[in-house]
Amino acid sequence: MKEKGPTRRSLLGGAAAAAGAAALGASSSAAAGPARRWGMVIDLDRCTACGACTVACRQENNVPPSRPGPEHGGREIEWMSLLWQEAEGAGGLPIALPFPCQHCAEAPCVKACPVGATLKSAEGITLQIWERCIGCRYCMVACPYGRRSFNWEEPRWDGTLVQLLNPDVATRPAGVVEKCTFCHHRIRDAKQRAALEGRALADEDARRLPACAAACPAEAIVFGDLNDPESRVAQLARDSRRFRLLEHLGTDPSVIYLKRDRRS
C-alpha cells in the first residue's frame, strides 16, 4: 500500500519545486518537505502501570465516568486504557500497555465510515466528527484494536462532577462513536501560542502535549512529529526495542511501543 505511486501531496510538492522561485512564496508549506505526522512512543520499561494516563485522558476529554450496574458492563467509553498482556517467559509480571487509538496511517475505520465522519487529518491524526456521526458503528467493528467507543446512552456527570468539565472539548451526545484525538485541541492551542510568539512549533512544545503524556510521572509517553528525524519521538522510534501492535495487518500505526527489557 505504501508504494502506490506519487500521491496528490507529493505531486503538488513536485510541481512547486519545478516552478522554482516563482512558486516558493505561494506554496512554501508544500515545498517544505513531508508534512508532520504526529506519533507517540510508549516506553514499557518506564511505565509503572499507575494508570495516571487513563485518568488524565478522561478528565481532559470529558469522557463520561463509567457507571455501576450490569447494564453498563462492556459499554464503558475508553479513549485510553491499559491493555494487560502475559509476560514472556516464566516469573515475569504481566505487562500493561497504555492503549490509546493507534492513529493508523492506513486506518480501517476511515475506509469503513459511510459518511466520512472519521477522517485522517493532514498531520496524521485519525479524527472523528461527532456532529456527522450517524452511529452505525461500522468503524467500531472495523477497528482491529477496539479503540472506538459508542455512546450507548446520554452521558452523565452527576453532582459536582459537571463542574470539572473541560470547556475546550465538546461533550458527545448519545448515539455517536468517539475516540482518542491525540488531544488535537491542545496541539492547536500550542500552535497558536507559538505563532503569537512568532516562531514555529518546536519539538520541546510537543513532547508532553497530550494529556496522557503530560500526566505520566515516569515520562514513559513521548509525543511528537515522527517525520522530523531530529525529534525526540522519532529518535526513540528507531530504538531496537520498538514494536507496534498488530503490525502484520498493515495498518501502519503511529503509536510505537518500546519493549520491556528489565524483569521486575
Add this chain to the structure above:
Amino acid sequence: MLPRPPPPSAPPATQPLPATSIAWLASLACAAGAIAFGLYCFALQTRSGFVVTGLGNPGQGGGAWGLYIAFDVFFVGVSFAGITIAALCRLFDIAALRPVTRLAELLTITALVAGACAVMSDLGRPLHGLLELPNFANPRSPFFGTFTLVVAGYLFASVVYFFLAAREDAAATARTASQGRWFYRLWASGWRDAPSDHRRHHQVSFWLALGILPLLVTAHSTLGFIFGIQSGRPGWYSALQAPAFVVMAGVSGTGGVILVTLAVRRLLRLHDRIPDASIRWLGNFLWVLSLVYLYFMVVEELTATYAAPAADRRVAHEIVTGAFAPLFWTAVLSLFLAFAIPFSLYLRKRTSMAAVGLAALLANVAAVLKRLLIVVPSQTHGTLAQVDPPSRYAPSWIELGIVLGMFGVVAFAILLFVRIFPVVPTAHPPGGSPTRAERGWMRIAATTLTALVALALITIGITDSFRLWSGEETDPRLPYSPAIFAAGVMMLFSSAIVYEAFPARGKPPVAQVIRAGHRRVYARAQFRSSRDLRNRRQP
C-alpha cells in the same frame, strides 16, 4: 399442471378480488400488533439509547452489531429470490413459475423495506442518517452499496418491474372493482390491452430482467463485503463472503417465497390458480441452493481451522465447539434438512406441500442463525487486542421486539396487497417484438433521453461521491452527490416505464379518457380496443 392459457381471442380471465374473511382480518390484526409493538420498542430505544440492547464495545468483549445487522442481512437476503424468480421466469419462459411471480416480487419489495427498517433501527442517530447519507455517503465504505445500490437501485428496479408486470391486471381490475377504481386506473397507466401493449411489455420485461440480475448480484456482494474485506476481524476476512451471501440469500429467499405462497394460497383458497407444480419448482431451487451453501460451509470451516492464523482458529473453534456450538449445529441441521427434504421429494417424484413448507421454514431458521454466527462471534471472540474477557452477546427483549415489528411490516404489506390486487398474474398470450410503428420515434426519443440523463446523473454522482473532484477537501463538491447517483440509478430503471407507458399516438389512452370522468366513454374505449385487438389478430 398449469391451466392452459386462454385462447387469444377471448378476453383475459379477470381474477375476482377476495372477500374480507375472518382469517384475513385476524392475520392483519396480528401483523398490525407486531408493528405497534416494534414501534414501541423502537421508541424505548430512542428514548434511553442503545443501553437497552444487548450490544457492547468490541474492545471490551461485546458485539457492536447484533440482531439488527443480522436481520438487515437476512431481510435483504430474503428479497433476493423474489425478483430473481420473476426474472428467471421471464428470461427462460418458465411457465410453471408464472403464478408465483407476483407474490415473489411482492416479497422482494416488502423484505427490502424491512431491511431498511433494520438499518434504521441499528443507527445510533437514525435522523442524522437520513440527512447525512444522501449528502456524504462514501463509496469507499461497503455500506454505500447497502444505502444506494440495495435501497435505491434494487428496491426501485423491483418496484418498476412489479408495477409494469401488473399493469394488465390493474386495467382488468379497474373494469370490475366496486371501489377504488382510481387506484387501478392509475396503476394501469394507459394499458389498453392492445397487442402492441403486450409486445412492448414482453420486450421491456426481458431487458429489465436482464438488467436486474447483475444489479442483484452486485448488491448482495456489497453486503458480503461489509464483512469480507475487514482484515482486522478474524472470521470475516474471506473472499468467500460475497458469493456465500449471494447463495445464502437465494436459500432464505426461496424459502421465503415458498412460505408466503403457501400461506397466501391457503388464506385465499387459491389452489386452482397456484398449482403444486409451481411450489415443486421452488422446492427444487431450494435443495440445489442449500447444497451449494453446505459446500460453502465445509470450505469455510476447513479454511478457518486447518492452518489459519490463531485468531481465526479461535473464532472457528468457538463457533463449532464453544459457546456458539448450539446455534451452529442447529443451523447445520436445519440447512441439511432444507436440502434433504425437497431432495428426497425430487428423487421419489413426490409432492408434499407440508414437507416443502417445513424445509422452507428450516432454510430460514438456518439463514437467521448463520447470519448471527457471522456477525457476533468475530466481534466477541475475534478482537485481536481486547481489554476485557469476551462476553456472550444476548439480544434484549427490545431488540427482539423491533425485529418482530419488521416481520409485522412484511406480513402487513403482503396481507393488504393480496386483498386489493390480484396476486396471480393473468396468463396472457406470448408477445413478440413490437413493430417499428408500435415503438414510435417519440417513444424511443423520450426513453433514450431519460436513459442518457440517468447515465449522466450516475456518472456525476458516483465520481463526486468518490471525492474525485474535491481536491484537498474531504467532502464531495456537489451537495447530495450520493443522492444524485441514486436518483440516476432510479431514473435509468424508470426509462423502462417511459418506454412502456408512453402515450400511444392515434387512439387516446384509456387513462386520459377516464380522467375526464366519462365512464361510458371509457367502456367504449375498452370495447374499441378489444375489437381492434381481434381485428389485428385476423389478417
